[in-house]
Amino acid sequence: MANGTLQLIGVxxxxxxxxxxxVSTFLPDWRKNDPSGEVLESIIRHQGIWIRCISYPTGTWQCDDYDTFFIGLPQSLQIARGMSICANLFGFIGFLAAIFGLQCTTCIEGNQLVKNRVAMASGGFFLLSGVCIGVAASAFSHQILNEYMRFSNIASADIVGQRFVFGAALFIGWTGMAVTLLGGLIIMCGSCGESSPVTRYQRQSVRRVASLGRSVSMSFRRGRPERKQDPGEYV
Structure with missing residues (x-):
């Protein structure tokens, strides 16, 4: 039987x-420069997947976007943008499906089997959303780690200031991945089993009526006297 409470918790x-x-998708802090090698350590350069910003000690920010939307960008940035868009799209579809599939809603009440399948689809879309944002954050962090290790092996002081470290948006993205995957699994677990207790009772009633009908039919056939042929009848 589908568990409406478990479904609601999962959603x-x-x-x-x-x-x-x-938040992770639009936050301009997927990576930031390592200020330990900078001349002015109070100036921080932040880079997101959509815009780049510089924060000054006075509290002001100066931001600009990238020159292109997709073509010509680094591969890690292309993956992060594409997967982030898919993650938000799948999450939105999963939320819409949950509105129709949850047991606590009045949508599709006439067909509990379809309602449970819609709820299962909702959990599946949330799982896809979690996987996509996880791939986006992991691909971007892999590029940051490779550049950091490469620049750390260069002794030139001019290059040390170009090292970047993980930004807050990456950790928020990984958190979103874990939480979304957990929610999707809970929704799918709450949507397993029979469609509803009423449907199961109806099926049992139909089986009992059919069994009773067969028993009555067999009893009637066994108790019916055999017809004897009248000698006066023509063969």
Missing amino acids: LIACAGGLCTM
């Missing part, structure tokens, strides 16, 4: 993960 958890995914 709430998945929506929290979707919120983290959205």
Whole structure:
């Protein structure tokens, strides 16, 4: 039997993960420069997947976007953009499907089997959303790690200042991945089993009526007297 409470808990958890995914996507802090090698350590350069910013000690920010939307960007940035868009899209579709599939809603009440399948699809879309944001954050962090290790082996002081470290958006993205995956799994677990207790009772009633009908039919056939042929009848 589908568990409406478990479904609702899973949707709430998945929506929290979707919120983290959205914040991570648009936050301009996927990576930031390592200020230990900078001349002015108070100036921080932040880079997101959509815009790049510089923060000054006075609290002001100066931001600009990238020159191109997709073509010509580094491969890690292309993957991060594409997977982040898919993550938000899948999360939105999963939320819409949850509205129709949850047991606590009045949508599709006439067909509980379809309602459970829609809820299962909702959990699947949330799982895809978590996987996509996880791939985006992991691919971007892999590029940061490779550049950091490469620049750390260069002794030139002019290059040391170009090292970047993980930004807050990456950790928010990984958190969104874990929470969204957990929510999607809970939704799918809550949607397993029979469609509803009423449907199961109806099936049992139909089986009992059919069995009773067969028993009555067999009893009637066994108790019916055999017809004797009248000698006066023509053969």
